Amino acid sequence: MRGLIVKLITRLYFVKTDSGIFKCKSRGKLRLDGSEPLVGDEVEISVQEDDEGIIDRILKRRNVLKRPRVANAAGLVIIIAPKPEPDFEFLDRLLIQAEANDIVPIICLNKTDLDAGDALISEVKSRYEATSYPIILISCYENRGLEELKAVLVEGINVFSGQSGVGKSSIINALLPDMTMEVGGLSEKLNRGRHTTRHSELTDMGNGVYICDSPGFSSFEYLGLSSTKLIYHMPDLAKHLGNCRFMNCKHLKEPDCALRAAISEGEINEHRYNSYVRFLAELEAAEKSY
Ligand code: GDP
Ligand code: ZN
Numbered sequence: 001m002r003g004l005i006v007k008l009i010t011r012l013y014f015v016k017t018d019s020g021i022f023k024c025k026s027r028g029k030l031r032l033d034g035s036e037p038l039v040g041d042e043v044e045i046s047v048q049e050d051d052e053g054i055i056d057r058i059l060k061r062r063n064v065l066k067r068p069r070v071a072n073a074a075g076l077v078i079i080i081a082p083k084p085e086p087d088f089e090f091l092d093r094l095l096i097q098a099e100a101n102d103i104v105p106i107i108c109l110n111k112t113d114l115d116a117g118d119a120l121i122s123e124v125k126s127r128y129e130a131t132s133y134p135i136i137l138i139s140c141y142e143n144r145g146l147e148e149l150k151a152v153l154v155e156g157i158n159v160f161s162g163q164s165g166v167g168k169s170s171i172i173n174a175l176l177p178d179m180t181m182e183v184g185g186l187s188e189k190l191n192r193g194r195h196t197t198r199h200s201e202l203t204d205m206g207n208g209v210y211i212c213d214s215p216g217f218s219s220f221e222y223l224g225l226s227s228t229k230l231i232y233h234m235p236d237l238a239k240h241l242g243n244c245r246f247m248n249c250k251h252l253k254e255p256d257c258a259l260r261a262a263i264s265e266g267e268i269n270e271h272r273y274n275s276y277v278r279f280l281a282e283l284e285a286a287e288k289s290y
Helices: 028-032 088-100 116-131 146-152 168-175 188-194 258-264 270-288
Strands: 002-009 012-017 020-026 042-049 052-058 073-080 104-109 135-137 156-161 202-206 209-212
Touching (some): 012 042, 020 028, 028 052, 088 104, 116 270, 156 168
Parallel strands (some): 073 104, 073 156
Antiparallel strands (some): 042 052
């Protein structure tokens, strides 16, 4: 039978199938291969008795995140706020990494109640509108934007990311329905307190949408992709490709570069272009040092 690992508690995997949740151990052989099942994995299980089973196989993964440790993320909800002040270069790295891992980014600006004169709203819009990523304006304090966020979550697993203090936990708690469902005689809440290693858990939001309840700051300091691919992971820049004078234009100092023309026309945001130039240099330097 096929299922999705929605939770892991000390070596016991909770696998959601069409016939309910099965508590499974992983086949010893799987672990010997070095392929430990992860929350988010699609697996094949053999049912043993009642609601117990064994994980026989992990299906092909779309991606694996380090923090939180989950497989098959489909959406990355990236949260920024007026406080702590956003690090846009870091945000650009995160967006590129999401694209490179086949993850749809969703940009959330939380604590809009603190955004005097909507200054940050304007800044975020001018930087990212051309990417066509959703930009959701939220205030947990004023109960604003949470329904809009729910509406743009993607099918599959949605993971939350952002600097500490931006309001990740507040947003996740506001989205999740009250969790007091009984599992194995212990309430979820009790379980949480009892286990020192807190693993992620997926909550089913309906319609195939899942939320990963443990936020992370997937630290992508190193971009780890080929320099020639970089631009394809910046949709606002990539949509101007194909019109430069030179086929192999890197969009730096070349004459008749359509991208640089688009900046003058106000169609590409200058900060985004600057991130491109910086990341390109970084990736090329890394490639030379091999
Ligand atoms: P996390 O570290 O990203 O998980 O952030 P938390 O959810 O723990 O929130 C950090 C702080 O920001 C807490 O003191 C929250 O009460 C506060 N906070 C969360 N959302 C909002 C909001 O919409 N407006 C304001 N002003 N503060 C918020
Ligand atoms: Zn060019």
